[in-house]
Structures are given as C-alpha cells and as structure tokens.
Amino acid sequence: MKRLLLALLFVASPLFAAEDQVVNVYNWSEYMPKEVLEKFTMETGIKVNYSTYDSNEVLYAKLKTIRGDGYDLVVPSTYFVNRMREDGMLLKLDKARLPNFQYLDPALLNKPYDPNNDYSVPYLWGTTGIAYNSKKIKPGQVRRYIDMWDPQYKGKVLLLDDMREVLGMGLKVLGYSINDTNEKHIREAYEKLRELMPNVKVFNAESPKVFFLEEEVTVGLVWNGEAYKAGKENLDIKYVHPVEGAALWMDNLVIPMGAKNVDNAYLLLDFLLRPEVARVISEEIGYATPNKAAMALLDKDFRDNRMVFPSQDDLKNSEFQIDVGEATYVYERYWELLKVGRN
C-alpha cells in the first residue's frame, strides 16, 4: 500500500516540479509554421504550447469559459477585437515592449476597431473567395458566388464553417453589404442560402484544403491562403475573387486579460514582428503580411501572386469585415437555422 502511494507520487512529481518558461498560444489552425515557433524556443528557451480553433466564436466562447486565464496570445479577427476590447477581455499593450512594431504598414494601423492599436497587433490579412478544381471546372466557369448555386454542383460545394463569411456571401449575392444590420436583408440572405444547401457537401473552417486535395469537393467558399496551400500541393486547385466582391479581413495578435505569462507573450509578439519571421510566416501560410519591411523581403513570385496579393481589379466590389454590433444576434439566429435545417 505504501509502495503504491510512493509510486504514485513519483509519477505525479512532474506536476509539482518547477515549471520552465512557457507561453500558451491559441491560434487559427494551420496559421503558424512550426519552424517559427521552434526558432523562438531555440532563441529564448521558452516552450510554446500551441492549440488551435477554427472560428472567432469558438475563441470567444473559450476565453469566456476560462475567464482569460490560460492563454497568453490569441488571434481574433478585427471585428472580434472590437467586441473583446469592449468586453474588457484584452490587455492594453505597452508599445515600448514591442520595438518591432515600427515595421508594420501604417496604412493598416489605427483603424476604428482598435484606435491607436492599443490592444492589438495586425498578424495577417486576406480575402475570402472561391476555390475550385480546374480539372473538373473550367477556369471562367465559376466567376461569381451565384455560380455555385448551379445544380451541377450538387454535393460538390464546401462552405466555410463561419457565420459571417457564409451569411456575408448570401448578402453579397443579393447585392447587400457583408456588414448589413438590417434583419430583413439578413433573412433574405438566409433564404437564398437555403437554396444552396443541396449543393453543400460540408461546412469546414479547420482545414478546407483537405477536402479539395482529397477530391471530396470541387468548388467552395474559402480563404485565399487555404486555396494557396492547396494549390501548392495540387496545381489544379485555383482561386478566384468573385465578381460580386470578395470579403476582406485581418487577424490580429492580442493578449487576453488574465494571461499568466505576459512577459513571454510580449517576447513572442515582438519575435513575430521581425521582418524575417513575418516573411517566413507569410510565405508558408499563404496570406499577406501587414509587415512593410517583410513585404520588401518577399520572394518575387509570391509577391506577384494575385491569390495572396490581389490587384485593385480583383478587389473591385470588396468590403472589409467589421463588427455588426447588436445585429450579431440576428446573424447567429439565422446561422443556426441554416445549419439545423435540412433540405
């Protein structure tokens, strides 16, 4: 009996040992190259505990559940930075601790969702458009969102498991803004999307590219970086900015209020702002970096890739995603109805 207790204590002892330096990161899936974190650990000795989510809503709910205590660095989209800021969930950033902040493109700073960037640091930005398998679908065959409604794509469509993206697409197809707060318009978008449902095979935001690579779907609403990554592994997978107007978004690094390893979080944050590091992140993950110095370092082919860096023409009718405030409840209601209802 005594021996059993001793054995137990022995096994459990790592629990009581002094913790080495860690930083807990919660990020979108497939949104950070492994080698970047490994380099960070090598340089600073700080271990990175990395876990992932696939939507802002999951991030928000998780932070609420654990009361901000558990993660040191998280990556919400702009409209959620707004909300979390107002909820007092974010730590005010001390810019003096972020010397590499200077490398960021001023054109992307000091926006209404976070004046002066008191709470957030831009990480990556991108667009949401249409990816397709050019072996099954001729280039030019799908140029608009509404093309996906065609019955020939029955059971072949992938949609992002993201409330704002999908309802935004519905709104755009009807000519409304993706940030529309009018309940009538949102309901119309919902009705329109219901017509699409027979074509939809799966909702996925975790790793949409897998469904393209495994040939489970041939066309879908995805983020440009996903299409880029898929295209690297299978040259048939292409991306197009829809005529109705692709959505524009930006993800930001923030430190939750209640984080335990704030110092380590600052170290990691500053590390990620290094031009060389930002360059690696951008080229590996396939999204555009807001880091001006990093942009100058980018590989030429990558820099010219319109999938990642769309032209003015590509963005003709595009809009930036912003917080819709109270209308969020309306969006949530119709999103739930869309997911629950069968066709």
Next chain:
Amino acid sequence: MKRLGRIGYLILIYLFLYCPIAVLIVFSFNDSQYSLSWKGATLNWYRVLLADGQLLRVALNSLMVALCSATLATAIGTVAAVTLFRYRFFGRRLLYALIYVLIMSPEIVMGISLLMLFVAIRLTLGFWTLLLSHTTFCIPFVVVTVLSRLSGFDRNLVDAAQDLGASEVQVFRRIVLPLLMPAVLAGWLLSFTLSLDDVIISFFVTGPGFEVLPLRIFSLVRLGVKPEINALCTLMFGLTLVFITLSQVLQKEKR
C-alpha cells in the same frame, strides 16, 4: 454445408471488425505521403512521431491522469462496493441507483454537467478537473466489477473473523481486500483504459495548459488522413493489445 455457412459468417464479421484497422496499420508503413498505393515499407512516420516533443508531452499528460484517476477511482469504488454490500444505511438504494445512472449516463451530459460545476466554483480547467472527472466516471465501473465478485463471497469467513475478535478495519484489510484483489485489479485496469481513451468528457473539462492524447488525436484527425496519424494509431492499438493480454493473464491467475 450448414457448418461452412456458420464458419463463413463468423469470418465475415471478424473481417468487418478488423479490416479497417489492418489497413491503418499497413499504411503506417507505406512510404508515400498522400496516395493509398503501396510505395514501399518505411519506418519514417514512426520516427517523425517520436521526434514530436509536444506529442510526447501530451501522451505523458494522459498517462498521468490515467494512473492517478484509475488509482483514486479504484480506492473509492472498492470502498463504495464493500459499503453497499455489507452495510445497511440511509439512502442505500438511492446510492445504488445513482451508480447505475452514472454508468448509463450519456458521456456528453456528464461532460457538460462537470463543466458547469467547475465553472461555477471557479476551478481552473486542467489536470485537477480532468482527474476529478475521470475518477467520477470510472468509479461506477469499479463498483460493478467489485460487487459482482462480492456476490460470491463467503460470509462465514467474515463471521469467523469477527467471532475471533477482529475489528471492521482488520476484517477489511486482512480478509475482504485480499479476496477481492483480482476484481480490484481488474477494476483498476478498466479505469485506466477508460481514462486513457476518453474523448467526450475530456473535451469539456480540460484546460488550455493541459492537453490529453485523445483530444490531440481528434484535432489531428480533423486535419485529414496523414501517415503520421496512422503510425500513432498503430502504436495506440499495440498498447491496447498489451493491456488486454495483461488483463487476460490476471484473469487466469484469478482461478
């Protein structure tokens, strides 16, 4: 002819049960990143797996929780079983019912109920919440295992001991426990395996700093079919085989 049909049916079902896993194991040795066509044998994926530091840490976490919760559950469960069997006390029937309800309870309901409890009492989600949760869902299994052995118990032994002046504690330690040992160990092994494999309850009650293996596998699997995952699953399957063999050996000794 009928005999052939019978054997054939048995084989068919066995094939059904084992084919998918066999495919998994075979392709963990396949020297190809993507396709399912055989490109030669390799141990590469196992090497990649064992080099993954975070994965090993997560596996260790799972092991820690399983060991601690199995032991705690066995301790509490054995005491509970003996208590239910020997003593008449207030609320005995209710306790019996509660235990059976726990076994039958859908795991997802247990998961969210414990989450609510921990959030309400502001307990940080992590190792301790996992320990408490895993212990809780293992206890009923231990109780049932021990109770089934107790039902074949010879009361005369206890009576004789008590006639000779032994106290309750002594009776428990010297007579009851040794005779129950095989069931207790079986209960421990059962709890250990249940804890190691648990996905649903862990999903709700674990916290950011403490990940467990099944959840890690779950998030890996969602990113698609990859040979490293095949290797991981093969290793886990091998571990299961080891445990089953162990429990079979224990059962043999019971006789």
Next chain:
Amino acid sequence: MKGDLWFQRVSVGTTWFWLAAFALIPNVMVVAASLLERGDRDFIRFALSLESYRRLLDPLYLRVLWNSLYLAALSTLTCLAMGYPFAYLLARVPRRYSRLLLLLVIIPFWTSSLIRTYAIIIILKTRGVVNNILLWTGLIQAPLELLHNDLAIFIGLVYTLLPFMVLPLYAAIEKLDPLLVEAARDLGAGWLKTFARVVIPLTLPGIVAGSMLVFLPALGMFYIPDLLGGARTLLVGSLIRNQFLAARDWPFGAALSVVLTAVMTLLLLVYARSRRLAYRGDLP
C-alpha cells in the same frame, strides 16, 4: 468495537460525498440551467425562463432529435441483426477455440473508438480503399460518395459499436442451457418457434443490455458525426456540443441534455422491466 462505527461512517461518507459532489450536484445544475436565461456577456443569467424548452419544440430541433433517435435506433437494430447470429455461433463454438475467438472480439471493444472511426475514414473517402478497389475492378466509373453523409455516420456507428452489442449477447447466450433448446425441439417445435418462444425470451436481458450499450452512445458521441458527417447532418450530440463550444447558449444545451437523459431513463426502466419479464419472479 469503537473503530467499527467510525470505519463504517467514513466509508459511507466518502462514497456519498464523492457521488453527491460530482454526480448529483452537476446534474441538478444542468436541470437548473435549462430553466434559466441565456446571458449576454456571461453564459447564464439568473432569471427563470422556459425559453430553452420552447425552442426545443420548434419543428427544426424536433427533427434533429428525431434524426438522432432514428439513426441510433437503426444502428442498434443493425448491430442486433449482425451481432445476434454472431454471438450465437460464438457461444456454440467448441471450448478450445472460444477463448481465442472471444479475445478477438474484446480487442476492438477496447480499441479507442476514435482510432476506429479514423480507420473508417481511410476506407470510405473518395480516394480511399473501397473506391480504389471498385474503380480498379471497373465496377464503377466515378468514385462513390461514401463519406461526409448519413451513410458514413451509420457505418461508423455500427462499426464502432458492434462489439458493445456482441459481448452482452454472448454473455446471455452462453448461459442458455442447450438442453432447453433440445427439449423444445423434442417436443416438436420448429426452429423458428424454438427461437421465438425459448431462445429470445431467455436471452432478452442480453439483448436489452446490448441494445442500450449501442443506442445510448450512438446518441451522444459527437465525434463520429463530426468526422464522418457532412453539412446535411446535424445530430443532437453535435448540437449540444455546439452550444457549449461556439454558440454560448448554455441553457439550451442544458435543455437538450435533459431530454437526452430523459430518454436514457426511459430505456433504463425498459431494461428493468425486461429483466423481470425474463425471469418471471425468480430473480437471480
């Protein structure tokens, strides 16, 4: 002995404390939460409301519940249909093989169902084993859509839960006295009658136990529809999970859980009834 009462008190006390703290109270909390309102910035606002149950009665959600029950029931019946003959044959196998053969059923039973679900993905996906074989033999021209739909979930459930049906069935069938079967046949009963009148009723507890061990997990296991299902399927397990994961509607999630628990309690009562029926008074 003075120590005796103390020992007894501690034993009873520990048992009671643990189960009350971690089984009774949390479940009471769930019921309570289902009767409260959804909070704005927090999860729950302490105001009584039947809103969650009202939402449940919406035909959309009732359909989700119905689909889940239907899929679980279908899986259970399939497992029963596949598993009963299997268990019966297993029980009739000569002694020297039965140990090994039983072990071969226990192994998948103990293997993590997550791993087994993953194995099914490899089999069913568009570029998976089944499609590759069918395409290679020329039986089909284009790959079949076997994954990310109800069919895949059904296959996944049956595959994962079959051992859970077989083992209790085996335990019950093994106890069946072959002489009873023989006696019935001697008295002139055909195979069907023997089965219906003798075998089935005597193995009923095994049937019910196996069915419950399949039906209940089939309702709550959200990771199977998660991995194998598509957009068109929403089952109650995933629905509950979503309330706590993303939708932040804890009262609604609690209400769904209460319904699930109610279904389970109903089945438990059926089980208790069946045991009484099987033994007709002389309980073991």
